[in-house]
Amino acid sequence: MLLTAAVGALLAVLLLLELVALVAIGALAWSFGADLAGYPGAAGLTLAAVAVAGTAWFLFAAERPYFDHPPARLLVKVLVFGTAAYALWLTLSPAWSIAFLVTTVVVNAVAGMRILPAES
Secondary structure (H helix, E strand, O other): OHHHHHHHHHHHHHHHHHHHHHHHHHHHHHHHHHHHHHHHHHHHHHHHHHHHHHHHHHHHHOOOOOOOOHHHHHHHHHHHHHHHHHHHHHHOOHHHHHHHHHHHHHHHHHHHOOOOOOOO
């Protein structure tokens, strides 16, 4: 029971990190788009960046990806979380970026462990 609660909490933290990554990518795209083309350009670039990151995540890095290819999964995770950390570095502060990266690495390392037996 306690282990199940811990796994549930871990999955909730993973989901939160993924959502923070998408929001950070969107904020960075909004910032670049507003500088380049004003608010209409910012909205378009934001939607495109979040759609590309979300689609790549869905196809390769989700819990049950459409294409189950481990090197692609690792590459997409590094690209999405790395871009999010860069976005946090630019939009908030380096401290938030480092905290996000450390949390992401630790939580993904723990989530990668096989704690529970695989279900059939």
